[in-house]
Amino acid sequence: MNPRxxxxxxxxxxxxxxxxxxxCTGEGSSPQASASTSGGTAADSRQRAALRTYYAQRLAWRAxxxxxxxxxxxxxxLEYGNPGGASIALAVARTKATGPGxxxxxxxxxxxxxxxxxxxxxQSYAGIGYPAQVRARYDxxxxxxxxxxxxxxVQCLSGKEMDRYTQVDQTPDSAxxxxxxxxxxxxxxxxxxxxxxxxxxxxxxxxxxxxxDILRAVLGxxxxxxxxxxxxxxxxxxYAELFPARSxxxxxxxxxxxxxxxxxxxxxxxxxxxxxxxxxAADCVTQSDCPxxxxxxxxxxxxxxxxxxxLDARPVPTGESRPLxxxxxxxxxxxxxxxxxAWPQLREALTSAMDGDGAPLLSLAxxxxxxxxxxxxxxxMFANAAVNCLDLPPSFSGPEAVRAALPAFEKASPVxxxxxxxxxLNCAYWRTPATGTPHRIEAKGAAxxxxxxxxxxxxTPYAWARGxxxxxxxxxxxxxxxxxxxxxxxxxxxxxxxINGYLLEGAVPPRGKRCx
Numbered sequence: 001m002n003p004r005x006x007x008x009x010x011x012x013x014x015x016x017x018x019x020x021x022x023x024c025t026g027e028g029s030s031p032q033a034s035a036s037t038s039g040g041t042a043a044d045s046r047q048r049a050a051l052r053t054y055y056a057q058r059l060a061w062r063a064x065x066x067x068x069x070x071x072x073x074x075x076x077x078l079e080y081g082n083p084g085g086a087s088i089a090l091a092v093a094r095t096k097a098t099g100p101g102x103x104x105x106x107x108x109x110x111x112x113x114x115x116x117x118x119x120x121x122x123q124s125y126a127g128i129g130y131p132a133q134v135r136a137r138y139d140x141x142x143x144x145x146x147x148x149x150x151x152x153x154v155q156c157l158s159g160k161e162m163d164r165y166t167q168v169d170q171t172p173d174s175a176x177x178x179x180x181x182x183x184x185x186x187x188x189x190x191x192x193x194x195x196x197x198x199x200x201x202x203x204x205x206x207x208x209x210x211x212x213d214i215l216r217a218v219l220g221x222x223x224x225x226x227x228x229x230x231x232x233x234x235x236x237x238x239y240a241e242l243f244p245a246r247s248x249x250x251x252x253x254x255x256x257x258x259x260x261x262x263x264x265x266x267x268x269x270x271x272x273x274x275x276x277x278x279x280x281a282a283d284c285v286t287q288s289d290c291p292x293x294x295x296x297x298x299x300x301x302x303x304x305x306x307x308x309x310x311l312d313a314r315p316v317p318t319g320e321s322r323p324l325x326x327x328x329x330x331x332x333x334x335x336x337x338x339x340x341x342a343w344p345q346l347r348e349a350l351t352s353a354m355d356g357d358g359a360p361l362l363s364l365a366x367x368x369x370x371x372x373x374x375x376x377x378x379x380x381m382f383a384n385a386a387v388n389c390l391d392l393p394p395s396f397s398g399p400e401a402v403r404a405a406l407p408a409f410e411k412a413s414p415v416x417x418x419x420x421x422x423x424x425l426n427c428a429y430w431r432t433p434a435t436g437t438p439h440r441i442e443a444k445g446a447a448x449x450x451x452x453x454x455x456x457x458x459x460t461p462y463a464w465a466r467g468x469x470x471x472x473x474x475x476x477x478x479x480x481x482x483x484x485x486x487x488x489x490x491x492x493x494x495x496x497x498x499i500n501g502y503l504l505e506g507a508v509p510p511r512g513k514r515c516x
Contacts (some may be wrong), residue, residue, distance in 0.1 A: 050084035051077070055217045059092065065123045068095050074143060074218065076211045078202055088199065090211060091150030093119040094141040095127040106219045107138035107503065108212065110145070112230025112254070114205070115383035117149035118142035126227075129489065131500050138225070138503070143215055145235070147196075147203035148383045154199060156192040156382040159375040163322055166369060169312065170327050171418045178399050181422060186429045192382060193431040201432050203383070204390045209239040213246060223248030223447070225503070229486045230254040230460055233451070237468060240443035247443065249503055253452040254460040254486035257467035259440045262388075263395040263405065263424065267412055268461050270420040274413035276337040276458030277301070279483050283340075284347060291351040304333070305415050307354060316358040324358025330419055332364035337458040339490075340483040385426060391436040394427035440471045448508045449475045450499065456483045479514045492516065 057075055064071035074090040077083040097103040109130075111121035122142035130140060144151040157165060165184055172178040192200060212235070216224045225248045228236035233252035240247040260268070281300040284290040292300035308326045315323035322328070336346035342364075349360035370378035396402050402421050410417035427434075443449070449472050453465025462479075469477035480487035480495050487495045494515030501507040 047083055051080075054083065054087075054214050057218055059218055061094075064093065066128075069123055069127060070094050070096075071119070074211070074215055076146070076214055078199070080207060080210055086198075088146060088152040090146060090152070090215075091119050091144045092141065092215065093122050093127075093143075094139050095122070095135070096139050098132075098136050101133075101137050103139070104137045104504070105139070105221045105225060106141045106216075107134065108141050108143070108215070108224060108226045110142070110226070110228045110232035110235055112228070112232045113148065113380065113384055114145070114231045114235075114387035115148055115380040116231075117144050117378070117380075119144050119150060125489075131489075131496060134500055134503055139219075141215075141219065143211065145203075145208040145383075145387075146211060147199055147379075147386055149379065152199045153379040154192060154203065154382040154386045155195040155379060156188055156385075157377075159371075159377055161187075161191070162369070162371070162377045162381070163375065166331070166365070167322065167325055167327055169325070170330075170422045171308075171312065172422065173312075182399060182425070182429070185426045188385070188426065189429040189431055192386060196382075196386070200386055201390070201435075203386050204435055205235055205238050205387060206242070206436070208235055208387075209242055212239055213243055216246065221248075222246075225249045227251040227253065227488065227499075227503075229488070231256065233460070233468065234258060237441045237443065237449075237472065240446045240449060240472070241441045244443045244445035247446040247449070249447065249506060250449045251452065251488065251499055251502065252449065252468065253488045253499075254457060255451050255453060255465040255468040256460055257464040257471075259438050259467065259471065260464075261395075261438050262392040262427065265392075266395050266420055266424040267405075267409060268463065269459060270409050270417055271412040272461035273334060273337055273416050273420075273458040275456050275461075276483065277304075277333070277413075277415060279456050280337065280340070280343055280346070283343060287347065289347055289351065291347060291354050301415050304350075307350075308415075311353075316353055316356050318358040318362045320359075322362065324353060324362050327419075328365045329353065329358070329361055330416065331368050332361040334416070334458075335364045335368040338485040385430070386432075389427035389430040390432060390434055392427075392438065393434045394430065395424035396428055398428055399425065441468070442471055442473045444473045446472070446474050448506075450478060450502050450508065451475045452478045452480065452487050452495070452499070454480045454482055454484065454487050457485050459485045476508045476511060476513075478509050481514060481516045487515075 054076060059072035061070040061072045072092045074092045075087050076090055078086040078088050109126045110118045119142050127140050146152055147154045168181055168184040169177050172181050223246050226236050233255040236250050236252050278297050281297045284292055285294050285300055292303045311329050312326040315325035318324050336342040349364055353361045370380045402425050406421050409421035451465055451469040453462045455462045469475040478498055480492055488499050492515050498509045
């Protein structure tokens with residue numbers, strides 16, 4: 001069981017295996033509204049004064065994690081419509097600029113998700129793996145967005161409940177299986193509502209963007225410098241929409257198109273994974289160890305679909321209590337689509353599964369879900385659903401609507417289409433109404449923004465990068481003609497040089513710049 005609207009930086013996804021605004025009405029009002037409370041009433045004055053206390057706070061840094069990292073806690077309003085009310089604490093981490101060269105300021109990073117831990121990403125990759133010249137001139141900073149990891153995390157199910165949830169058949173063939181799937185979604189939503197009632201209405205992307213502005217101010221930066229990957233591009237674009245004058249150098253890598261409906265997002269992502277799988281298959285059939293044969297891509301696709309059908313009827317053992325059925329096997333395959341470096345691992349895992357040992361493919365699925373060896377899960381999937389279901393109205397109203405859309409999804413991907421369509425049903429049962437709507441983001445008045453798109457990106461199709469770059473008034477599109485999810489730090493000197501030049505010198509690549 002996999003809510004497919006997952007947008008994760010490829011480094012996060014594979015290493016772990018990678019709407020709307022404010023004002024007195026709270027996080028769910030129009031994104032075009034003012035980013036700060038305005039008006040002349042006494043209540044308005046009290047709200048402005050309450051918000052100023054957050055902007056004036058000082059962070060108490062302490063050593064944490066590996067040497068060179070510091071952590072702190074940032075206090076933000078639970079509800080921006082009532083900043084004088086309850087507050088929550090967000091986890092912040094940084095590694096300071098190493099030199100040589102003059103420090104430019106802070107560089108905030110976000111790996112995507114929604115639900116990915118930015119602090120974990122900083123400590124495992126960005127703070128040590130970003131280009132040395134960038135780390136020399138910037139403090140690299142991360143904040144776990146509200147509802148995520150260490151920041152008032154959304155909780156929904158226990159580990160054992162998640163084990164059962166991830167095994168539910170997501171390509172129902174009968175009324176009984178459809179009811180079982182809908183019941184699973186209902187149980188997930190009820191678990192979130194029961195365990196996370198306080199925070200659940202307040203984890204929108206707009207609220208997270210407003211949190212970033214408080215952090216920017218507390219760090220002492222006049223403008224925000226930011227690298228957002230995958231879902232992090234939507235977070236960054238939302239920030240630019242709310243605070244165009246405070247937007248500095250923003251890199252939006254693996255972009256989302258905010259003008260699309262949830263159903264269009266899911267259908268486009270279905271096609272994106274189909275494109276990525278066909279690229280994998282084209283490589284696989286040239287390899288001597290390809291478990292999908294050595295014929296055509298079409299034949300390889302048919303072989304994988306046939307294998308999924310077999311697993312639906314007869315799961316294979318894994319050496320533990322969870323057999324490998326169609327749902328977990330599909331997730332395992334999709335995990336490897338985030339990074340072409342995982343293709344050899346996928347070939348081996350598929351070969352083992354077809355020979356009767358599902359453990360390697362199960363391991364790939366577990367990495368996607370961030371399941372630990374002790375059976376516990378991170379809150380990634382809980383936060384993912386909470387943010388997605390709040391940011392956009394649901395893709396479908398119920399099972400009948402899914403059935404009507406199946407032909408379009410299966411056209412987008414003969415292999416994965418049915419599963420993606422049914423996975424998009426999850427928000428239909430969400431207890432907290434969506435506060436966001438699809439809309440264009442122009443961010444007029446923002447400094448030049450760099451949007452990056454990968455041609456065969458599975459999770460954020462290249463068309464989305466073109467779409468976002470076309471909407472943002474000051475955007476330039478950088479194209480990476482490659483495979484996998486996102487582009488920065490993934491092996492293209494051309495991409496890295498262009499982004500580094502933008503971050504360090506403000507140099508925007510020429511229009512039409514294309515890298516390989």
